[in-house]
Amino acid sequence: MKQEPLTESYYYILLCLFEEPSHGYGIMQKTLSLSNNRVKIGSGTMYGAVSNMMKKGWIEETKSANPEDDRKRLYELTKDGREVLIGEVKRLQELVASAKLVMEESR
Amino acid sequence: MEKERKTSHKMFFAWNYDKEEAMLNEKSKNGWSLVKGGCFHSVFEKDDSKRYCYRIDFNMNLLNNSEEKKRYIEMNEDLGWEFINVTFNGWIYLRKEYREDVSNENYDIYTDTESFNAMMDRWIHFSYGLILLEAVLFVVYTYLLIQSKEWLYAIDLAVFVMAGFFIYQGMLKMKEKKK
Numbered sequence: 261m262k263q264e265p266l267t268e269s270y271y272y273i274l275l276c277l278f279e280e281p282s283h284g285y286g287i288m289q290k291t292l293s294l295s296n297n298r299v300k301i302g303s304g305t306m307y308g309a310v311s312n313m314m315k316k317g318w319i320e321e322t323k324s325a326n327p328e329d330d331r332k333r334l335y336e337l338t339k340d341g342r343e344v345l346i347g348e349v350k351r352l353q354e355l356v357a358s359a360k361l362v363m364e365e366s367r
Numbered sequence: 368m369e370k371e372r373k374t375s376h377k378m379f380f381a382w383n384y385d386k387e388e389a390m391l392n393e394k395s396k397n398g399w400s401l402v403k404g405g406c407f408h409s410v411f412e413k414d415d416s417k418r419y420c421y422r423i424d425f426n427m428n429l430l431n432n433s434e435e436k437k438r439y440i441e442m443n444e445d446l447g448w449e450f451i452n453v454t455f456n457g458w459i460y461l462r463k464e465y466r467e468d469v470s471n472e473n474y475d476i477y478t479d480t481e482s483f484n485a486m487m488d489r490w491i492h493f494s495y496g497l498i499l500l501e502a503v504l505f506v507v508y509t510y511l512l513i514q515s516k517e518w519l520y521a522i523d524l525a526v527f528v529m530a531g532f533f534i535y536q537g538m539l540k541m542k543e544k545k546k
Contacts, residue, residue, distance in 0.1 A: 284445035304476035
């Protein structure tokens with residue numbers, strides 16, 4: 261099935277989990293810094309997106325390997341989630357490439 | 368020292384949830400902070416040292432699912448929101464300490480159109496169920512009326528029609544809020 265474009269919130273959540281599992285606060289902070297404070301993910305949006313992506317099997321809950329980390333829940337990218345993110349990045353690159361073709365030609 | 372408490376029975380319907388939110392924020396300005404929210408029963412506590420920003424969310428998935436509720440509370444606490452309570456029908460009360468130097472949009476719990484509309488849709492779908500229920504009751508009671516010729520059933524019929532219509536107009540108001 262063809263993958264629908266991701267919303268910015270979904271996109272950034274997946275991107276923030278690309279390197280390592282994280283929790284809500286970590287995802288929010290990283291999204292802010294990656295987007296130069298442009299993309300803010302509120303708690304309702306974050307909870308909804310995470311729940312939805314868990315249902316789709318793109319991310320899953322995990323516990324921290326570090327026993328000193330008192331945070332109970334971490335979210336981790338699954339193989340499917342990784343593929344979705346990579347596919348979306350490809351799609352975005354294609355969009356930008358199309359724009360370049362048109363805009364640079366018309367200059 | 369015991370804090371002064373008061374109870375409010377002011378009633379808000381689902382489609383006025385944003386008015387209720389505004390009322391809670393207004394009350395907190397005057398030192399009355401919510402300790403338990405509800406559609407027709409709310410409890411406030413007097414504390415002039417704190418001012419909160421309140422937000423109301425709707426999600427029935429939290430009901431009868433303690434693990435999901437835990438995850439919801441944890442996610443909100445992680446992002447700085449204190450969970451106050453959830454009503455029997457899925458309305459959730461949240462608060463965060465109010466700071467004047469923080470702009471209003473930083474208190475948004477829904478930061479994109481999709482997720483905000485998804486919240487509206489959760490209630491709209493729920494309201495379809497309610498309207499359907501009224502319709503089924505209407506059919507059943509019409510049958511009872513015809514069978515028994517007991518005219519008191521006509522009163523029930525009128526109540527079902529009015530309730531159904533009332534929820535229907537609320538559903539339309541909720542739809543208008545969608546972005």
